[in-house]
Amino acid sequence: MDVATRTIVAxxxxxxxxxxxxxxxxxxxxDALIRTHMDSPVPVIPALADHLIAGxxxxxxxxxxxxxxxxxxxxxxxxxxxxxxxxxxxxxxxLHDDVVDSSELRRGRVAAHLIWGxxxxxxxxxxxFARAFELMVGAGSMSALEILARASRVIAEGEVLQLTRAxxxxxxxxxxxxxxxxxxxxxxxxxxxxxxxxxxxxxxxCRGLRKYGQDLGLAFQLVDDALDYSGASETLGKNPGDxxxxxxxxxxxxxxxxxxxxxxxxFWVRTIDRREQTDADFERTRDxxxxxxxLESTLELAAGYATSAKAALADFGASPWRPALEDxxxxxxxRTA
Amino acid sequence: MDVATRTIVAxxxxxxxxxxxxxxxxxxxxDALIRTHMDSPVPVIPALADHLIAGxxxxxxxxxxxxxxxxxxxxxxxxxxxxxxxxxxxxxxxLHDDVVDSSELRRGRVAAHLIWGxxxxxxxxxxxFARAFELMVGAGSMSALEILARASRVIAEGEVLQLTRAxxxxxxxxxxxxxxxxxxxxxxxxxxxxxxxxxxxxxxxCRGLRKYGQDLGLAFQLVDDALDYSGASETLGKNPGDxxxxxxxxxxxxxxxxxxxxxxxxFWVRTIDRREQTDADFERTRDxxxxxxxLESTLELAAGYATSAKAALADFGASPWRPALEDxxxxxxxRTA
Numbered sequence: 001m002d003v004a005t006r007t008i009v010a011x012x013x014x015x016x017x018x019x020x021x022x023x024x025x026x027x028x029x030x031d032a033l034i035r036t037h038m039d040s041p042v043p044v045i046p047a048l049a050d051h052l053i054a055g056x057x058x059x060x061x062x063x064x065x066x067x068x069x070x071x072x073x074x075x076x077x078x079x080x081x082x083x084x085x086x087x088x089x090x091x092x093x094x095l096h097d098d099v100v101d102s103s104e105l106r107r108g109r110v111a112a113h114l115i116w117g118x119x120x121x122x123x124x125x126x127x128x129f130a131r132a133f134e135l136m137v138g139a140g141s142m143s144a145l146e147i148l149a150r151a152s153r154v155i156a157e158g159e160v161l162q163l164t165r166a167x168x169x170x171x172x173x174x175x176x177x178x179x180x181x182x183x184x185x186x187x188x189x190x191x192x193x194x195x196x197x198x199x200x201x202x203x204x205x206c207r208g209l210r211k212y213g214q215d216l217g218l219a220f221q222l223v224d225d226a227l228d229y230s231g232a233s234e235t236l237g238k239n240p241g242d243x244x245x246x247x248x249x250x251x252x253x254x255x256x257x258x259x260x261x262x263x264x265x266x267f268w269v270r271t272i273d274r275r276e277q278t279d280a281d282f283e284r285t286r287d288x289x290x291x292x293x294x295l296e297s298t299l300e301l302a303a304g305y306a307t308s309a310k311a312a313l314a315d316f317g318a319s320p321w322r323p324a325l326e327d328x329x330x331x332x333x334x335r336t337a
Numbered sequence: 338m339d340v341a342t343r344t345i346v347a348x349x350x351x352x353x354x355x356x357x358x359x360x361x362x363x364x365x366x367x368d369a370l371i372r373t374h375m376d377s378p379v380p381v382i383p384a385l386a387d388h389l390i391a392g393x394x395x396x397x398x399x400x401x402x403x404x405x406x407x408x409x410x411x412x413x414x415x416x417x418x419x420x421x422x423x424x425x426x427x428x429x430x431x432l433h434d435d436v437v438d439s440s441e442l443r444r445g446r447v448a449a450h451l452i453w454g455x456x457x458x459x460x461x462x463x464x465x466f467a468r469a470f471e472l473m474v475g476a477g478s479m480s481a482l483e484i485l486a487r488a489s490r491v492i493a494e495g496e497v498l499q500l501t502r503a504x505x506x507x508x509x510x511x512x513x514x515x516x517x518x519x520x521x522x523x524x525x526x527x528x529x530x531x532x533x534x535x536x537x538x539x540x541x542x543c544r545g546l547r548k549y550g551q552d553l554g555l556a557f558q559l560v561d562d563a564l565d566y567s568g569a570s571e572t573l574g575k576n577p578g579d580x581x582x583x584x585x586x587x588x589x590x591x592x593x594x595x596x597x598x599x600x601x602x603x604f605w606v607r608t609i610d611r612r613e614q615t616d617a618d619f620e621r622t623r624d625x626x627x628x629x630x631x632l633e634s635t636l637e638l639a640a641g642y643a644t645s646a647k648a649a650l651a652d653f654g655a656s657p658w659r660p661a662l663e664d665x666x667x668x669x670x671x672r673t674a
Contacts, residue, residue, distance in 0.1 A: 042498045096463060100456035119437035122459055123496045126433060129463070130490035133470055137483045145482070146474045153467035159460045161379045 014330035016058070019067060022324050026066045026080060027059060033084040037131050048116050048124045052091050055109045061191045062087045064216070067328075068195030068209040071313075071321035078198045081139040085148060086191045088132035093155055093187075095125035100163065101246055105239050144194040151190030158182025162248075167275075169257065169268050171249045180221040181214070188217030208312050212325065215309035220332045222302035225250035226295050229286055231337060241282045247272045251301070255294035256285065264288065299333065306333045351667035353395070356404060359661050363403045363417060364396065370421040374468050385453050385461045389428050392446045398528045399424045401553070404665075405532030405546045408650075408658035415535045418476040422485060423528045425469035430492055430524075432462035437500065438583055442576050481531040488527030495519025499585075504612075506594065506605050508586045517558040518551070525554030545649050549662065552646035557669045559639035562587035563632050566623055568674060578619045584612045589626060589635045596629035636670065643670045 020027070038049040062083035069079030097103070098111040099118045105111060113121040129152070136145045162179045165171055192213030196206040228243040229252050243250050249257075249272065257268055271281045289295050306329040316322050357364070375386040399420035406416030434440070435448040436455045442448060450458040466489070473482045499516045502508055529550030533543040565580040566589050580587050586594075586609065594605050608618045626632050643666040653659050 040494055040497075042494050042501070044501055045494065045497055093463075096459050100459060118455075119500055120497065122433050122437060123493050123500065125463075126430075126466070127490060127493035127497065129466060130486055130493055133482070133486035134490060137479060137486055140479070142474060142477070142479060145470070149467055149470035149474055153464060153471060156460050156464035156467055157377055157379050157382065160377075160382055160457065160464065163456055163460065164379070164381055 014334045019324035030083045064191040065195035068192040069199045072196040072199040072201035074199035078139045081135045085132040085135040088128040092125040092128040095121045143197045147194045154186045167247045184221040185214045185217030189214035211312040212309045215305040219302040219305040226298045247275045252298045259292035351671045356661035367420045401528040402532035405529040406536045409533040409536040409538035411536035415476045418472045422469040422472040425465040429462040429465040432458045480534045484531045491523045504584045521558040522551045522554030526551035548649040549646045552642040556639040556642040563635045584609045592631035
């Protein structure tokens with residue numbers, strides 16, 4: 001069953017509507033905090049930051065902080081500043097990633113470094129990262145600060161690991177999972193855990209929400225990696241095939257290489273290792289993916305993590321936030337963009 | 338009186354020896370913290386970080402944190418983690434600056450991005466920045482965290498301001514001072530203030546040490562900008578003339594341009610604005626600097642800030658740290674590298 005038919009046969013396609021409605025007032029406040037805190041007397045800073053931040057429709061990570069805090073019983077608004085901080089950390093890493101990868105499109109817009117130059121992207125990333133910590137200080141929880149400082153460090157480690165290993169044809173699938181755990185799932189985990197911690201939730205609840213965030217993040221990244229081969233640029237907000245062109249060994253590609261056998265080795269050495277590609281190479285790779293079922297396997301793994309994410313919420317009692325977060329896990333896997 | 342003769346005629350040349358001896362045990366502990374915290378399972382991270390950190394002989398900024406804390410009466414070791422954090426923030430900004438400016442030399446070594454590539458420099462900078470905040474969390478002072486988070490943001494703003502205005506022939510001297518206040522003096526100010534705050538010093542003492550750090554930082558940067566025209570590469574640890582080649586409008590150049598008159602305008606438009614330079618242009622600029630006394634004026638301004646820095650320590654009682662910090666202010670101006 002491929003990605004396109006999967007959402008059609010589902011009785012009721014998973015949606016974010018319930019969660020977005022519940023979190024509406026909180027997220028409006030988070031948005032206002034984001035607006036205020038990206039301002040600066042240096043004009044290029046808000047201009048560049050806005051280019052990226054306005055392109056983000058879902059604000060998935062801050063949403064996670066707010067939802068985790070509310071599910072954990074938060075009655076005050078400390079989680080809102082943490083949520084804004086989480087979005088700033090995420091935006092800072094996107095700005096730096098796009099410089100590192102020389103990406104051309106991000107969130108459906110021309111990448112910032114192509115408009116304002118790589119130096120401005122690096123420095124505005126630094127600005128947003130520092131602002132994130134100012135917001136966290138404002139939230140007043142040293143534990144939440146610790147969680148998000150650690151996450152920021154782990155993300156950087158994951159990015160460097162990816163940079164040094166990404167073009168490795170023989171990359172171990174374990175190392176690939178380690179990379180996405182660090183560069184993507186860690187911020188999801190920290191976003192949820194920081195929300196729970198700021199709500200004063202007991203340790204086992206904080207751990208539960210951390211686990212939910214981590215598994216959601218893994219599912220999310222696996223689907224992202226699959227969509228880079230199966231998606232359309234209009235819905236993706238970035239060019240499909242970016243990973244392939246950059247020679248990034250993501251799971252769909254690793255599975256395809258492993259299953260296509262030694263006969264294709266020369267093809268991978270040329271296209272991934274040496275990155276000498278013709279227009280037809282991406283299509284040939286998609287054909288091999290179809291033949292080997294690599295995308296299905298990637299999505300099955302993602303679905304497993306989504307199931308595990310939902311299971312991590314088992315101990316939480318009746319609250320409208322719980323089914324909303326369960327829907328989010330299903331949505332992460334079912335989405336086509 | 339030029340830079341070279343000034344230090345010779347002084348009765349006793351200012352030196353860091355007293356301060357370095359006093360701070361010796363503390364700085365050895367800071368060094369150990371730096372070593373431990375730059376470690377990572379991803380090998381390129383400690384390798385790249387060590388390349389830059391090992392090149393730093395003086396560790397001026399963490400020294401400032403330790404000295405401020407001890408002068409303010411610190412009896413515990415909370416200031417050591419803050420000092421290590423300050424060095425990490427500084428190193429992170431250096432890594433990003435060298436990418437932004439495409440510099441070739443740093444601290445007497447080939448710039449990291451020329452060895453490991455710009456992407457690694459950007460990401461290891463992010464790693465060190467995050468580690469700095471982990472260290473601050475470990476120090477346990479929310480006030481110190483607030484000071485250093487704010488400083489990190491102000492530094493980024495200063496860097497962006499410099500990036501967008503640095504090649505401006507008509508850059509106002511006020512804006513130049515605003516830039517160096519943000520990109521350099523702010524970290525000196527925050528390093529000293531955070532040390533004082535972590536020692537539990539009363540607000541007026543914290544303000545005094547912040548003022549000392551800020552004025553010291555301004556003096557330090559002004560002398561740096563002068564040395565870029567008067568220093569020798571062997572002692573500087575970077576190439577003299579870097580600012581000129583990058584077309585950076587620092588104070589010595591701004592004063593020279595203002596004093597050399599309209600007749601030289603075409604020369605500046607070509608060399609600074611359009612950055613079309615021949616080998617002889619740097620020498621011609623040095624000649625104009627000598628004729629206009631621009632270096633002397635820059636150093637006089639620096640000396641004024643050093644005096645003001647020392648005055649900010651007036652309320653502190655008898656402590657060996659006070660004359661040591663006074664020497665540091667004199668040293669910042671008298672140094673030839």
